[in-house]
Amino acid sequence: MASHTSKAFLSLGRLNIAGLGLNNSASRVTYAAALSTNSPKGDKGFPQRNGRGPVRKPRREPGEPRTEKMPLDQDWTAVYPAAAPFRPSSVPLPVRMGYPVKGGVPPEKKGNLELIKIPNFLHLTPAAIKKHCEALKPFCTEWPSALDSDAKCDELFPIKVESTDFVSAGQSVRNPSARIVHLKVKLSSFNLDKHAQRKMLKLVGERYNKDTDTLTIRADSCPLRQQNQDYAMYLLTVLYHESWKTEAWEDEKTVADMEEYSWEDSPSQKNMLNVLVRMKVAGEGKGEVREQLLGIKEVQEYKDSVTRLKNEGESESTMLQYKEAVKKVLDL
Amino acid sequence: MRAALDLQFSLSFTVPKNMAASVSFRREFCSLARIFSGFSHLGPRAVFACSAHRKCNIIRSHLPVISSSSFHTGTVFLSAPSLITVTEEPDTLLQRVSLLVKGHDQAVLDSYEFFTTMAAKELGININKVYEPPKDMERLTVLKSVHIFKKHRVQYEMRTHYRCIELSHLTGSTAQVFLEYVQRNLPEGLAMEVTKTAMEKVPDHILEPMWKENPAEDGPNDVLLLDMLPLNFPSKAVGGDLQSL
Numbered sequence: 169m170a171s172h173t174s175k176a177f178l179s180l181g182r183l184n185i186a187g188l189g190l191n192n193s194a195s196r197v198t199y200a201a202a203l204s205t206n207s208p209k210g211d212k213g214f215p216q217r218n219g220r221g222p223v224r225k226p227r228r229e230p231g232e233p234r235t236e237k238m239p240l241d242q243d244w245t246a247v248y249p250a251a252a253p254f255r256p257s258s259v260p261l262p263v264r265m266g267y268p269v270k271g272g273v274p275p276e277k278k279g280n281l282e283l284i285k286i287p288n289f290l291h292l293t294p295a296a297i298k299k300h301c302e303a304l305k306p307f308c309t310e311w312p313s314a315l316d317s318d319a320k321c322d323e324l325f326p327i328k329v330e331s332t333d334f335v336s337a338g339q340s341v342r343n344p345s346a347r348i349v350h351l352k353v354k355l356s357s358f359n360l361d362k363h364a365q366r367k368m369l370k371l372v373g374e375r376y377n378k379d380t381d382t383l384t385i386r387a388d389s390c391p392l393r394q395q396n397q398d399y400a401m402y403l404l405t406v407l408y409h410e411s412w413k414t415e416a417w418e419d420e421k422t423v424a425d426m427e428e429y430s431w432e433d434s435p436s437q438k439n440m441l442n443v444l445v446r447m448k449v450a451g452e453g454k455g456e457v458r459e460q461l462l463g464i465k466e467v468q469e470y471k472d473s474v475t476r477l478k479n480e481g482e483s484e485s486t487m488l489q490y491k492e493a494v495k496k497v498l499d500l
Numbered sequence: 501m502r503a504a505l506d507l508q509f510s511l512s513f514t515v516p517k518n519m520a521a522s523v524s525f526r527r528e529f530c531s532l533a534r535i536f537s538g539f540s541h542l543g544p545r546a547v548f549a550c551s552a553h554r555k556c557n558i559i560r561s562h563l564p565v566i567s568s569s570s571f572h573t574g575t576v577f578l579s580a581p582s583l584i585t586v587t588e589e590p591d592t593l594l595q596r597v598s599l600l601v602k603g604h605d606q607a608v609l610d611s612y613e614f615f616t617t618m619a620a621k622e623l624g625i626n627i628n629k630v631y632e633p634p635k636d637m638e639r640l641t642v643l644k645s646v647h648i649f650k651k652h653r654v655q656y657e658m659r660t661h662y663r664c665i666e667l668s669h670l671t672g673s674t675a676q677v678f679l680e681y682v683q684r685n686l687p688e689g690l691a692m693e694v695t696k697t698a699m700e701k702v703p704d705h706i707l708e709p710m711w712k713e714n715p716a717e718d719g720p721n722d723v724l725l726l727d728m729l730p731l732n733f734p735s736k737a738v739g740g741d742l743q744s745l
Contacts, residue, residue, distance in 0.1 A: 251685070287687035289611045294618060301622035304681060306584055308623055308674040309591055315669070321595055325699035328595065335683050336691035357702060364709075405705055412709035 233257035245299060248291040254283045259290065326357035329400070331393055348388040351400040354381050358408060366427055367418075368411035429478035431471045440470060440497070447498075466497040592672035596628070596697040599665045599682070603690040609663045612690065616665055616682055623678055628666035636660040672698075 238247075238260050247258055256277040264274040265282045277283055315321050330350040334343035355376070360368060368383075369376055376383050385403055387396040423434075431437055444467070473493040477486045494500070599616065603609050613630060620627050639657040643650065670678070679694060686692060 251687075286605070287608055287689060289615060289687070292615050292685060297615060297618050298622060300681065301619060304623065304677050307677045309671045310624075311593075311669045311671055311674075315593070318595070321593075321699055325593065325595075325701055327700040327702060329698045329700060331696055331698075333679075333694040333696070334692070335686060335694070337688065358706060359708075401703065405703075408706045409710055412711050 235260040244293055245291075245296045248293075248296075251287075251291050254286075254288050254290070256280065256283070322354070326354055327404075328352045329397060331397075347391060347393050347396055348386065349393060349396040349400055351385040351387065351397075351404065352382050353404065355383055356381055360408075360411065363414065364411040368407060369427070371407055371411060429475055431475050436474050437471070440467065444497070466493070469493045470497045593699045594670045594672065594675050594696050595668060595699050596695075597667045597670055597675055597679075598695040599667070600633075600693045600695070601663045601665075601686075601690055602660050602692070604659060604661070605689065606661045608687055608690065609661055612687060613663050613665065615685065619682060620665075620667060620678065623674065625667050625670055625674065625678060628668045630663070630665050633662040633664055635662065 234257050254277075256279070259277070261277075263277045263283060265277070265280055265286075266275045268274045275282075315324070328351070330352065332346060332348065334346055336343070355365065355368065372383055375385060385400045387400040387403070390396045390399055470493040473486070473490040477490050480486055601609060601612060601616075603612075617627060617630060637657050637659050639655060641653050641655045644652040644654045667678075675696065683692065
């Protein structure tokens with residue numbers, strides 16, 4: 169019973185609306201008292217026949233732009249609190265942008281698409297940045313004042329772990345290159361004896377830079393960065409401990425495997441001694457013992473010059489030294 | 501019934517869904533500004549809580565829940581006493597943080613550089629250098645017409661401009677704060693690569709070779725090595741322990 173009456177009321181209400189015509193719908197749309205403008209439109213059931221087509225909603229006049237009402241000392245951070253497209257009626261600047269018409273000026277800001285397309289920084293004025301940073305300051309920590317120079321940092325914290333983060337727009341936030349980790353460390357910060365250092369250099373090969381004494385381990389085989397970091401540390405540990413070990417087969421090291429040139433038991437020493445012995449024999453007729461020859465100052469100088477030449481390569485000073493040494497040894 | 505508002509660092513808000521008017525926007529901003537001013541006098545306390553060398557990691561915590569009904573009336577909802585948690589975990593030390601920003605428009609890069617350098621200065625981060633690597637031009641030549649006319653082509657080029665900002669001597673938490681702020685305000689059309697160089701001490705298990713107790717073992721050397729090192733790789737905490745050493 170109650171439902172029947174309510175339906176009847178509803179139907180009554182609908183009929184009423186139809187009877188009143190456009191007035192009701194108009195008042196629903198416009199809150200301001202704009203009923204006066206509706207009367208020329210006529211009834212909903214009778215559209216205008218002067219070729220204007222279907223009846224449209226009445227057009228409101230745009231109000232005064234906000235820029236007229238802005239005081240000079242306003243809080244700009246309240247106008248643009250967050251990133252927003254350019255609103256010409258909210259920005260009180262006479263900005264012009266675009267290609268100028270022939271003999272004209274760039275178009276004004278009202279209805280200018282170029283100004284809307286370009287990202288704007290109106291929400292990041294210096295005042296806004298200061299406000300934001302004031303709010304962020306409590307979450308920051310201070311750098312320890314004892315570590316003010318790079319040298320101190322390197323001395324106390326020799327291991328450097330480098331990783332890269334990527335921020336870009338796209339279908340995916342992830343970037344697979346973000347898993348790569350470079351671990352850089354100076355070998356002088358480990359305690360390695362001579363054999364351990366040589367073995368470490370041989371184990372590591374290309375990854376060592378002689379000029380800066382840096383070992384760089386690049387870890388990219390695991391899918392996650394934390395895993396790569398752990399793996400790099402593990403590799404470093406293993407290299408260190410392995411280089412201290414002396415294996416049985418290391419005794420078979422040949423002259424070709426040696427990193428540095430050493431003059432003892434080298435063809436150069438044999439040749440020099442042969443020459444000197446023959447010189448002595450030819451000159452004085454008595455044979456000198458080889459060990460005594462080795463002790464002569466000129467022979468020592470010759471040894472230094474040859475070692476230096478072989479180890480450091482050819483340069484002005486090394487060649488000069490070699491020349492002087494040869495002249496002294498052979499009494500030229 | 502209550503919607504949790506996760507307050508991130510930048511003030512680009514996640515507004516509750518039933519509010520869209522700019523009036524409520526402004527009101528929310530005012531109330532949030534009040535909260536942040538409440539934070540500023542918590543600052544010294546947080547800093548003093550840290551010791552000189554082992555810096556504590558300050559982690560940001562979420563704002564407590566707000567109710568949309570209280571929002572309409574404009575009341576402040578701050579109920580939790582302090583929102584900055586100081587943990588005992590030692591802070592990472594970053595020797596260098598290098599931001600490389602790429603974009604197609606140089607004017608936008610200029611503005612962004614101004615913003616980033618100013619933010620770094622305000623937060624007290626020392627800037628090593630700011631420079632502009634030379635731009636990259638990717639050119640391609642395509643046929644002008646759909647069919648035939650091989651001699652007539654059109655050439656396009658894509659210019660990528662770069663800006664590099666190098667910062668030095670940051671702690672992990674400062675870097676997190678700064679990077680999140682700067683990345684959230686990255687304009688559309690720019691991409692960023694952040695290279696961090698973290699410093700670490702030499703861990704305890706690399707100080708002395710472990711063969712000193714058992715010298716020159718031949719045979720199952722690899723097995724011995726695997727035995728002595730923990731199978732879960734040493735974590736980043738200083739002082740990762742090895743049971744056998």
